Amino acid sequence: MFDKAARSTGHDVIIVGSGAGGSMAAYALTRAGINVLLLEAGRSYDPQAEVNMLGQEHEAPLRGVGTPDKPFGYYDATIDGGWQVPGEPYTTAKDEKFEWWRSRMLGGRTNHWGRHVPRFGPYDFKPFSRDGIGMDWPLSYDEVAPWYDRTEEIVGLWGAPNGLENHPDSPPGIAHPVPKPRVYELLIKAAANDLGVPCVPSRYAILTKDKPDDVAPRNACYYTSPCGRGCSIGAAYQATTSVLPLAMATGRLTVVTDAMVSKVVMKSKHKADGVEYVDRKTGQTYKVTAKAVILAASACETSRLMLNSRNDDHPNGLANGSGQVGRNLVDTVGGYTGGIIPGLEGRPIYNEEGADQAHLYIPWWLYKEQAEGKLNFARGYHFEIGGGFRLPGPWTGGADLPKVNGADLRAAMKRKMGNRVHFSLRGEMIPNKDCYAEIDPNVRDKWGIPVLKFHWKWSDQEINMVQHGLDTARAIIKRMGGTVVNPNDTGESNIRPGGFIIHEGGTARMGDDPKTSVLDAYNRCWEVPNLLVADGAMLTSNPHKNPTLTIMALAWRACDKLAADIKQGAFA
Amino acid sequence: MTTLSRRTTLAWLAAAATAIPAVPAVARSEGATAPAVARSEGATAPAGLNPQIAWPDIELPVNAALGYGTDPDLMNPIAPWPLRLSAENREAINILGNLVLPPDESGPGAGDVDIAAFVDEWISSPYEAQAGDRRKVLNGLAWLDAQSLEATGKPFAKADAATHARIVDALMLDPVPEFLVEPAGFFGRLRGLIVGGYYTLPEGKAAIGFQGNTPMKDYPGPSDEAVEHLKGLLKHLNLPYPA
Numbered sequence A: 001m002f003d004k005a006a007r008s009t010g011h012d013v014i015i016v017g018s019g020a021g022g023s024m025a026a027y028a029l030t031r032a033g034i035n036v037l038l039l040e041a042g043r044s045y046d047p048q049a050e051v052n053m054l055g056q057e058h059e060a061p062l063r064g065v066g067t068p069d070k071p072f073g074y075y076d077a078t079i080d081g082g083w084q085v086p087g088e089p090y091t092t093a094k095d096e097k098f099e100w101w102r103s104r105m106l107g108g109r110t111n112h113w114g115r116h117v118p119r120f121g122p123y124d125f126k127p128f129s130r131d132g133i134g135m136d137w138p139l140s141y142d143e144v145a146p147w148y149d150r151t152e153e154i155v156g157l158w159g160a161p162n163g164l165e166n167h168p169d170s171p172p173g174i175a176h177p178v179p180k181p182r183v184y185e186l187l188i189k190a191a192a193n194d195l196g197v198p199c200v201p202s203r204y205a206i207l208t209k210d211k212p213d214d215v216a217p218r219n220a221c222y223y224t225s226p227c228g229r230g231c232s233i234g235a236a237y238q239a240t241t242s243v244l245p246l247a248m249a250t251g252r253l254t255v256v257t258d259a260m261v262s263k264v265v266m267k268s269k270h271k272a273d274g275v276e277y278v279d280r281k282t283g284q285t286y287k288v289t290a291k292a293v294i295l296a297a298s299a300c301e302t303s304r305l306m307l308n309s310r311n312d313d314h315p316n317g318l319a320n321g322s323g324q325v326g327r328n329l330v331d332t333v334g335g336y337t338g339g340i341i342p343g344l345e346g347r348p349i350y351n352e353e354g355a356d357q358a359h360l361y362i363p364w365w366l367y368k369e370q371a372e373g374k375l376n377f378a379r380g381y382h383f384e385i386g387g388g389f390r391l392p393g394p395w396t397g398g399a400d401l402p403k404v405n406g407a408d409l410r411a412a413m414k415r416k417m418g419n420r421v422h423f424s425l426r427g428e429m430i431p432n433k434d435c436y437a438e439i440d441p442n443v444r445d446k447w448g449i450p451v452l453k454f455h456w457k458w459s460d461q462e463i464n465m466v467q468h469g470l471d472t473a474r475a476i477i478k479r480m481g482g483t484v485v486n487p488n489d490t491g492e493s494n495i496r497p498g499g500f501i502i503h504e505g506g507t508a509r510m511g512d513d514p515k516t517s518v519l520d521a522y523n524r525c526w527e528v529p530n531l532l533v534a535d536g537a538m539l540t541s542n543p544h545k546n547p548t549l550t551i552m553a554l555a556w557r558a559c560d561k562l563a564a565d566i567k568q569g570a571f572a
Numbered sequence B: 001m002t003t004l005s006r007r008t009t010l011a012w013l014a015a016a017a018t019a020i021p022a023v024p025a026v027a028r029s030e031g032a033t034a035p036a037v038a039r040s041e042g043a044t045a046p047a048g049l050n051p052q053i054a055w056p057d058i059e060l061p062v063n064a065a066l067g068y069g070t071d072p073d074l075m076n077p078i079a080p081w082p083l084r085l086s087a088e089n090r091e092a093i094n095i096l097g098n099l100v101l102p103p104d105e106s107g108p109g110a111g112d113v114d115i116a117a118f119v120d121e122w123i124s125s126p127y128e129a130q131a132g133d134r135r136k137v138l139n140g141l142a143w144l145d146a147q148s149l150e151a152t153g154k155p156f157a158k159a160d161a162a163t164h165a166r167i168v169d170a171l172m173l174d175p176v177p178e179f180l181v182e183p184a185g186f187f188g189r190l191r192g193l194i195v196g197g198y199y200t201l202p203e204g205k206a207a208i209g210f211q212g213n214t215p216m217k218d219y220p221g222p223s224d225e226a227v228e229h230l231k232g233l234l235k236h237l238n239l240p241y242p243a
């Protein structure tokens, strides 16, 4: 797909980054008749040829367990990345911790994400109005809802009409049926409901019915391959089996891979001209121009580009008059507890793989209590639940490896195979002044581009939330007759490091005031209207509801507007 | 992290591959990390084991550059690193494999499916995470040979079944005498590798009765039998079957 001509002009819009936001932007613009140049730092990637859908553990080195080269396991789709990208470091402030997961491939992290796609609800767009903390979005749920509908139709998902407060369902006809719940999910549901906690069908961007299409046909899930490998049959959504081929088919998309953008180049104070990029294979630098530029290099990388594009007109970084670029950095709050359930031991074995993801989950439910001020944290969380018949692996030990040999050991291993349940807490983090990214004045990557330095500190809001989650999950485990695996953990010790849940956002937030936000409600930089942001950086707040569906929906919405403006002669 | 020079370790490796290292009769090194094994103070040594044979306590360097890299060919997986174990080491591991998981009507023994091939790949791994296991297994194998030589005049792999059983029984003691703390830690970890390696093989999955790895058009959910069991469990817990 590499094309020399692409280095010259002739494109209406340049998009930086081909992940969730960038690929959706490319799709939206090209189908609206706009010519697009998509620059992607990673290599070209073809899931049909490269995903080992049915590769077995024993066929992979070290039974496929994670290593520094492939942190989420040998078969995981991530290329040249993970918590570190070779030659592209980042730094963190002394004694602070932030982990930044990146991949370097066409389609970005959509190739290996978890595909959990809740919609943000009406409350989530107006958090400040509800509890006086943070900032309201310049958008309401009702304004975004049609874009959710549209995005879900192309992305594809399973889901059910749960009818819960602040958890909008898809309109009829969009969501595919949710796979049947497994035994451990039904048990968790029974115990949770008994304690007044909901447990309902989940929403994942995974097809359970075929999605025919001339260009990008996708098949229903066949219920055995882990989604993190990528999905060559297209059941689990990723840009490389869906919106990117669809955009290519319009004839209006040019993709250049191995193109590491280093900065935005300006035509005048309020007008972007294009970008500069380094060809990662040759080290050579190119400049390309267009009527508009969309940054979608992932939340942190986009703020890095804006800060690195500082010039005399924008001394603190491009479009950063508000000082908010790199600020308001949020991740999703992460916590974990698990249980060993004797009642699940020795149960009849059946195929419990199902789809790789949870068929049921626990959504946030204590809105009333929060409104009444009864909780010591302001925002919600959900639990992604897990369990099932899991085979022992090379790290098996401790309580999972009874101290017997021979027939007794075989019997014990079989009995224990399905006895675990897992509760992964995913909560809303409130932006705080201690969490931000800035340019490290002393460190550059191998292309000579200054790198990011992260600052991170959880507030009591998040720590109290995790404590509440631990208490809740422990009560559910107890109600199932189980024992908790980490009974001594507290909210403070259990909370995962910043970045760990890989939902970074907020570093160029949208708002309705140029003094306190970077983008307007159509993702345009207040100070540079032909420069847009279409990735997680845009998030005004980061509800516990995994952000990617919202990133894609708002990217599409912004591009629909941009296409209309360009067609009416804007930025000519 | 290794403290030995590359020359030292290479020399040791060569020795390990060909002969039993001469193990000095000194007490267990204090610097070694203690495995999670309960000690019994002042217990007498199990018959046939010499408490004077100390833990060899030798480390090998980590060299992540020998790894498969950040963009390996996922369709054709290979572990590119050189393997560390000798044929006799692997024989010893397969003997232990069949003592931990002997053959029965559910499947072959762990030694029968050459579990040593997996253990070799694992402990030869160039990554930091496996370095501790490498240390345990290489030292453990040397210790086994030293004990076996002393008792029978033969290395462990060539000793008789009674000797194998006697040593394994001693390593399964809980709590263990002080001089067996390191060897029992090694054996505990080796058992984990044997079990994990075995049950991730097609033979092991069949033996444990695992059902999966099967593409299907619709996911049927729990079997009738599984539902019945769940109903019984819910009743026992005084919970209704969820609607």
Ligand SMILES: Cc1cc2nc3c(=O)[nH]c(=O)nc-3n(C[C@H](O)[C@H](O)[C@H](O)COP(=O)(O)OP(=O)(O)OC[C@H]3O[C@@H](n4cnc5c(N)ncnc54)[C@H](O)[C@@H]3O)c2cc1C
Pocket (backbone or CB within 6 Å): A016, A017, A018, A019, A020, A021, A022, A039, A040, A041, A042, A101, A103, A104, A105, A106, A107, A108, A109, A110, A112, A113, A114, A115, A116, A117, A259, A260, A261, A262, A296, A297, A298, A299, A301, A502, A503, A504, A534, A535, A536, A537, A546, A547, A548, A549, A551
């Ligand atoms: C294991 C895992 C599980 C996840 N699970 C979920 C989930 O269940 N639900 C959910 O909503 N989210 C999930 N996420 C998060 C989700 O992947 C991200 O929110 C989403 O991909 C963000 O989209 P993006 O467009 O901002 O960035 P990305 O998808 O990361 O794409 C950015 C792209 O830009 C490229 N790029 C970076 N810098 C440059 C540059 N300088 N020049 C050119 N190109 C550049 C990158 O190579 C990359 O391809 C998960 C992530 C991971 C890793």
